[in-house]
Amino acid sequence: MGIQLKERYEAVGREMGPLGRMKLAMLTKMSSTAAADAEDSSSNLSLIDDAIAQLRKAM
């Protein structure tokens, strides 16, 4: 299960609020529910990390 993925989503929620979570979902094409069900694979982690970096850059 995507424990690390879900943690990253929660971190983004704390850092950027609900809008940040929505933007993260839009960039990764994966909601937090889907992230929780997904595998913590390197490709998924890389996808979400890249999206978070993109969001931080845009802030």
Added chain:
Amino acid sequence: MRISTKLIAITLGSGVIVSGLILSLVLELKSVSTGYTHILQGPVLQAAAARQAQVDFNVQVLDWKDILLRGQDPGDLAKHRLQFQAQQAKVKAEVEALAVGVDDATSRTLLTDFLITNDTLNAKYQAAYGVYVKQGLNSKAADAMVRADELAPNDIFDYVVTQLNAQAVASAANEKAKAIRQLVILLMIVGGLLVVDSVVYCMVLFGVIKRLGQLKAVSDRLAVADIEGLSIDISGHDEIGAIGDSLKGVEAALHELLAVHAH
């Protein structure tokens, strides 16, 4: 491949096919024109030259009659004899040139026959002239020696002209058949290419219409946030695939919004 690239490729393909058709038709027209020019410059022109040689031959015969009828005066006799000899040389040169230039073997043989017959006739004219002078310019015996001898050479000219005209007609029919054959082949090739082009165009068009329909169905559901059980399966490396991919982001964002709202 992008849709725009496909459409440009199909349009360019159609343009190349149509340009090829136009170019081929121009070349075909040139080929037909060249074929008919060869006929005109060959048997048609040679038939006209044979007719001209026949006319000149008959002028030669008239010049002979002028010697007999108007040669009572020594001055007139010399003048008409010169005219006759000049005409003899002209006819011989014309027929020799024609015999060399003519392509048709039968016509060449006939012209060679004419030259032999004409040489014999000229020898008879020479002998008749000797009799004419020897008998004190009495034309009766000289005329009897060559009377009606011009008929056979005239017939040869008629055969040559008939033969060359028949060759011209046969060549024209051959050119026509060749042109029709080439045109049919050309139209079959171009028609085949246009059919292939049209089939590819229809496949692209119907593919785009079908996927646009799928895109619209997804878009309609996203517009009312009806995302429960929504599956966006619009793939591909083109513009529609890219829009479908973007809609997956919108769907995920809507899911997230609903999840945030639920908490």
